Amino acid sequence: MSDLYADHYARLLAHYESLLEAGGWRGVMISSGSPVAVFGDDQAYPFRVNPRFRQWIPEGEYSQSFLIIGDGERPRFVCHLPEDYWHSVAAAPSGFWAEHFRVECVPGPEEADRLVPAETRDYAFLGDPEDCPAGVSPDGVNPAQLVHALDFHRAYKHEYEVECIRRANRSAAAGHLAARDAFESGASELEIHLAFLQATGQLERQLPYFNIVALNGHGAILHYDALESRSPPRVRSLLIDAGACHLGYAADITRTWAHAEDSFAELIGMLDAAQRRLTARIRPGMTFVELHRQMHFLIGEVLADSGLVAMSPEAMVEEGVTAAFFPHGLGHHLGLQVHDVGGKLADRLGTPLKQPEAYPFLRNLRPVEAGNVFTVEPGLYFIPQLLEALRGRPCGRQVNWKAVDALREYGGVRIEDNVHVYGDGVENLTRAALAEAPKAGGSQSQGSA
Template sequence: MQDCTNRLSTYGRCMQFDYPARRERIARALALNHEVLLIGAGHPIPKPEISDALLPFIAHQEYYYLTGHTEAIGGILAYDPRDAKWTSFVPEVTELDRVWEGREQIPGVLLAGFPDWLAARRDRPVVMLGAPIAGVSCDEARSAAIREEYKHARRPKEPAEVELMKRGAAATAAGYAKIQPWLRAGVSERTLQIELETEYFRHGAQCTGYDTIIGAGLQSAVFHGSPSPDRLLQDGDFVLIDSGAQVDRYVTDVTRTYGIGRLSGFQRDLYQAVLGAQQRACERCRPGMEWKDLHFTTAADMMCSLAAMGVVRGDPHLLVEQDVHTLFYPHGLGHMVGLGVRDASGLEPGRARDPRPSLRSLRMDLVLRAGYIVTVEPGLYLIPAILRDPGRRQRYAKVVNWDLVDQHLHIGGVRIEDNILVTAGEPVNLTAAIPKSLA
């Protein structure tokens, strides 16, 4: 199979990954003995309608990471540890494929040769990663264990991956810069989305890394809200934008919160509470830091600010122990990002998921290491669905100033997010070029 895949970057330079070296590294990390490893690329999914149209095909990231093949529909990467040999089985490109879609033949062994390859190893257990492969059964428990080892081995980013993510961050920064003149009363959320994403594409992005989230006013406290052409920014609104460009499958994930017109003192204090906590959390992203500890430290940091604002009463660390922070900060501090949003998040090897309800939305429980790229995205929100709950009001009657909360239930919330590269020294903020200011 081809030794490496060349990709043209958004600026015309050639980006090269050393796939043989990557596969060799992964093989050492997985330490397979007699099992056969199969990694499936997957198949397109039909659109939910009566037609022959398909949703855009995306090769499974576990397959793509070791091949770089974006259009290998049904492709299979196979590894036999007995001879330490990788074999890439690829679909044959037909005349119709060339005529209708302009496809070219991917280097490798045609898929027609896979059944004989597998039959020659019929007495050996199969470990399967990526997408399921029709007609092939596997050791499910062993496959799940190997998937966790594979995920852990992929977590540190190679220099070429970091460079791709820097290009994605640059495209994202261009988008956020473009929308600044549009942050004014009377503009719709949908208009912001159009201007933002168009600028990503002008700067080399193929698509967004995920569906852009834009929410104005109360909608700024809806975590995955879709931008609407009917909701217009109004004077005194927060507008929260969570969006990022994708370049060659690598994703940037950024959130900024802006103020429209004249904001109240309470809104400004809320913003500063999140901004200060977010900046301090970014600075703490160093090797050896426990992510769960950083999450709780950041929660206590924001509780300290809410206490100073008169929203809560008591020692910030005790308030966190009582889960008071989840009233205003009901999600986790962040996650890993890379070959897809939340890519390779999860648990440190050997750990079980922490059962505490306050951590149900914490995307990872890891020790930070050099090469990791993580999002740092604390937030404070006034969410009516949470704060109007009678049970919570009764439970926290003595530590929450409910009268003050009720006065501000209409404002929504604030979240600020950057992508941080953990290094052996100072953390590097890949999205530092996107200003963090209310105006």
Template sequence: MTPSDNVTLYRAHLSTIKARIDQALEKGGFDHLLSGLGHREIRIPRRPPLPLQAQRPVQGLAAAYPASPLLDSLYPGRKPVLVYYQPDDYWHVPPSAPEGVWVDEFDIRVISDPAEAVKHLPTGGKTAILGETDAALPGFLPNNPKVVLDYLHFHRAFKTAYELDRMRAAQRRAVPGHLAARAAFQAGAPEMQVHAAYLAATGHTDFDLPYTNIVCLNQHAAVLHYQYKDVAAPPQHRTLLIDAGAEVDGYASDITRTWDNGDSDFATLVSAVDDEQQALCDKVRAGTDYRDLHLECHLRLGNVLRTLGIVDMEPGEMLSSGVTSTFFPHGLGHPIGLQVHDVAGFSDEDGNLIPRPNGHPYLRMTRTLAPGMVVTIEPGIYFIPTLLSKLKATPQAKAVNWAQVEKLLPYGGVRIEDEVHCTDAAPENLTRDAFAALS
């Protein structure tokens, strides 16, 4: 793609975002929008500040400049004003001058003192101010009007061509990391070195990842949000489950892969989950209720449990009795974009709640799929001791092949996760395409 193509994509993207903002302001009866898009959070004395994380209430504008403290304001029908704070600082490297395809689309005002910002902000009329109270300027306390946020958050699910381009790039950045992590696992590295291999291959540091990598060897794969990285290698490498993403221009990727190390039973389980995951990805189609897809995932995983001789029960009965939730206790996936778990997964454009199915409290999306949405599809089968002990105390325990469960316990579990774009026709699997490009 040429630089002029990028400019064209971004210009069309910004036009779409501004039209959404105009509509949101009209719904709320506001004349202007002001968004505080980022500030550094200071920790205890003599410790460095936490990395800047841009606030992203206004999709696409924050993505244009995710790495510097700033404010922007929108007057309907005019260029957005960007107040860009560039301090004269000899303790830290100050933000660099604005650059990129977005620069010509903004009225940029560079300041060196935060107090100067108020001279550039809206006057007159009624202003919707989005942001956090602790980052507010005097006289500009955020009001975060619900009607404005509900509308913007709902429409944030529908990605523009520019956003899809950035999300594909985030996939391409992450995939070499996953391949490097697999190679490190196969070479016998501990979790910390697997993680280091991922960082080196993606060009990320711990601080600029979109989320903290989950790097699990063996039984650690049974901990859904495993938070450590052992520095010592285990005596035997059975499993690598790595849930790790990357970021490009503010847009996140979120990919999970599980690798076996030669055990036939576990390799068969990984392959079976992968087959069902790809079948579910193919069902990311317009008009599909994501809740129904989640329940179908339970039925499919129940069939895997039955086929592999782990549970002798009909999949529908496993679902209704909660047996599948023992082995698959989380949701099918979530919206993704400027945030890994993106906003408005549960509501319509007026902020009305779309409930989860009964008995499925961890599902992170309940909306009906439509063209332009990007969601993750991440089924898994795990052997989690605390959940298995509860299953043992139920009448359904007699249907479980506990000897096979005991054999698989040291492997922890399996999760496979891709990002899938819902289109007017067949879905686009952003993740599989990125892996295929490197094969």
């Protein structure tokens, strides 16, 4: 990773320096962030490093630290390493990335504050305003011009960043296969979640988001997070949306498994095939909005071919039938954050892209471009509120309600891959990771790889 990081560092530094010059800033201070106390308690919420800081400093949970860039000098890393015997303390910076910084370790935040530039009014600050050193101009705290440009640029991943996401996918793939094996053995949602953690070697607080582990009808709750400790009397299906991190970069994978070779297992296979077809179409120059629309037509084909709706795919999309079964967006940018920033920006100035009225929940409105990494995650769900609304409409008479009602207890299907766009096509990071992962302990006949 050393050479890849060196290239990433050089590109990132050049980008920052050009933005600082354009904005008339002498430099920028990037805060790592500080722990946030639980109200009325002496504990803090799990600490997460500021993503802008993590883009430069790939390892260590360094709180109350600063990165200082500017004046044409090598960036300074003011690293807070408390002398603490109550809690674990991050190791002193070392390894392939540390040599690129002037590292100054201090035992307390007060010492860190004394190392920030004396004349801070000419510096921008990126981070929680609560962590901003004294003297920074109010206009310099997260200045919109700088923030918009950085957010817009995050959609273009350096090869180092792609490699981090690739490795995060490998970790998450191991977790998903362990979760599948636990499901096939009759495990509860909590037990499946713990099997995922064990296989990835990551703690909950290290994951990019809290795992969605949904048995049976719970799969119809899009962001289900209850994790029941007991298995249901009859286990039918598992929808698991779970990721992992590598050096701060996220993987975001969803798979759905059936407990038996039944009509729901067939539906999983059909949606998986449709997702593969759409992914194969992705090329630079397309718009993500158009991909989302194409997925609705493919969902319509699945609904028609499975006998759930007696309409053409075109009529289903026009009448909003597919939206009742597929209510969320097709995907989002992925990187330092699981829902990476910049997906609704038209340019580096922060001009917003118009949200399509038909797709209010679509997070990515940008054109597809080389260097992008995003998710492709169609779903087909049996959500009671949406189905009841559909039943009351004229087009609801074309729905095979007997078949639909029989599938409600399965919740729904979602298949999610992470894809990297390059010059003339895409690299499916998730399918590659699953293909490389050990398959011991289970078969793949009841789900999707």
